[in-house]
Amino acid sequence: MEGLLNSLYSARSVLVTSGEGMGKTYLVRRVWERLLADGVTCAYFEPATPKTLLTEIADMAGVDIKNLEGRSKTVEVLKQELIQWFSVNRAVLIFDDAHYLEVKFRLWLKKLKDVGVPILLAATNPPRTDLFIYVPRIELKPLAEYQIRDLMEKEAIALGSDLKPHQIAKLQSRAGGNPMLAKRAIEEGFLGIQNEAGDHGRYFDITPLLLLVGIVFICYRFIGLGTGNQSLYILAGIGGAIFLGVARLSYYLPKESRRISN
Secondary structure: OHHHHHHHHOOOOEEEEEOOOOOHHHHHHHHHHHHHHOOOOEEEEOOOOHHHHHHHHHHHHOOOOEOOOOOEOOHHHHHHHHHHHHOOOOOEEEEOOHHHOOHHHHHHHHHHHHOOOOEEEEEEOOOOOHHHHHOOEEEOOOOOHHHHHHHHHHHHHHHOOOOOHHHHHHHHOOOOOOHHHHHHHHHHHHHOOOOOOOOOOOEEEOHHHHHHHHHHHHHHHHHHHHHOOHHHHHHHHHHHHHHHHHHHHHHHOOHHHHEEEO
């Protein structure tokens, strides 16, 4: 957490990423509480419409959302006035679940970042586009086994559960280093719910396998050419063409689709 605070105090934006339930919200809320305790002007936001978010930011900044005629300012006018306010005032903006923010709003946040506004973002597997690609990212890793075990034991005590150590150890295998799943497993154990499978996924990258297959087809094609084996040459060519088609198709699929569940 100290690293995040130092970055924000230095007017640098940071993106905290991970899968679901890894503790992003807990972390950024602690940062927010620490900033408030230090007397820093800051605000914490959850996903909402751009108009709602702009209104909340304006409220923090003391910028009037109505014009001289008493009518609500347009989104574009409010955006421009807030950029002007931030260009001469210091404040920290914290957005939880930032992957739900609309693209146009994220692009406006990039303008704030460019004028020196420190922004803390928490997002679940965010795309590497618009604002997300310009902000240094910290990826939260699964907790170590001893950390998960300690968390589960504390959760069991908090629930008043009489789960035995060997029962907690069995439940621990369902968490996969995920704090949220660890707490849920204890709650299910407390309620007597039988659920052998965990929700966490483990993946491996098949790119090396695809490259190996491609190399094999190329080698067989040269062997067919060198030995005069026309059938081998043709079959290797057809296989290579199919491989290139599949590899090209996989390039356009979402990142998660190029992973095979283990």
